[in-house]
Amino acid sequence: MHVRRFNPSGIEAFRKFLRTCRDAPSTPTPWEVLESDEFTSLTTETIEIESRSFDSRREAAEYLHAKLDCISAETLRKDDGLWTWLSLFFFDQICPAVAGNRKVRNDYTYVYMPHESRYFYRHLLFVAWYVQHIAPSHNRLFLDTSVHNLDKYTSDVFKRLYITRIPCVFEVLDRLYWDDSTGRPRKGLTNPGKVVAGNLMHRFPIRIRQLEKTYDLQSLTADQLIELLGSEFQQFR
Known part of the structure; x- marks a missing residue:
């Protein structure tokens, strides 16, 4: 699949799913939203991405760096639509289902909020990329851990x-x-x-x-x- 960005309506649709899933943990994941022209748009850069598992935050960081290196770091740090879209794409990794049910955490865990100093680092996928970006070495404390919690x-x-x-x-x-x-x-x-x-x-x-x-x-x-x-x-x- 080509990487896309959520528009504001897409981010709100994702938030709605998160709210519903907290009340009904077996709610089906709306994968179809990932390619909806109503809620998303393609990135300017053509980036292909595949569904996969991450055994650690380090694996996620290395994968995201490899896939997103054609976008400047400054652009990535501000891109709420892209990181929130990635959360849905990798939702099975960052919010795994146990016996068909998910434990959905606070929205900021999955919805990237770049202008909220209290929340930006809590986004599970962004923080993996960010650690690798600002600490390419001496990062064992932060990357040799699970990708699905902070x-x-x-x-x-x-x-x-x-x-x-x-x-x-x-x-x-x-x-x-x-x-x-x-x-x-x-x-x-x-x-x-x-x-x-x-x-x-x-x-x-x-x-x-x-x-x-x-x-x-x-x-x-x-x-x-x-x-x-x-x-x-x-x-x-």
């Missing part, structure tokens, strides 16, 4: 733009919070109910805010930033 590491980092704009920050986060012994993110460091020394949800953002008052964080290497974070974070080195 983990706390990703949400805690990407909702804070001042963190993601620091060039070395993804190497720092990888070195601090990835556990090489388990091949997984460290446990207990994104718990909202418990403030652990050096944790990601509370302490890391606070320390970054403190440091940016004194240092030019844009110019630091990962080694320099880790050193400045202080003894609280040395336990993870």
Whole structure:
């Protein structure tokens, strides 16, 4: 199938399906809307896409980058119609049915809202592409996970733009919070109910805010930033 974009009526039709599916989880997916001239239009660029499964967010990110590389990153970041259309196309991947029923989350999980700072990073397919775009390396925390939900590491980092704009920050986060012994993110460091020394949800953002008052964080290497974070974070080195 050729990639298309939802127009405003198409986005609203998709929202209507999401509402209906929350009340009736076995509601059939309206695949026919994907090629409806009433609700969609072809992209200017001819992009062919196929239905497939993703074993991880990394697989989704790599696939989307390969397919959408003919569109500029700036255009993609603003394109609510395209990302929302992709959500329906890959709906079985981002909202899998269990015994014929789906658990539909909030609209922003599937409907891309580029101008809503609270929501843009919560779109499951966009965030996969976006992580790969701004962090092509040192991205294990965010890409080696499931494509059908948003983990706390990703949400805690990407909702804070001042963190993601620091060039070395993804190497720092990888070195601090990835556990090489388990091949997984460290446990207990994104718990909202418990403030652990050096944790990601509370302490890391606070320390970054403190440091940016004194240092030019844009110019630091990962080694320099880790050193400045202080003894609280040395336990993870």
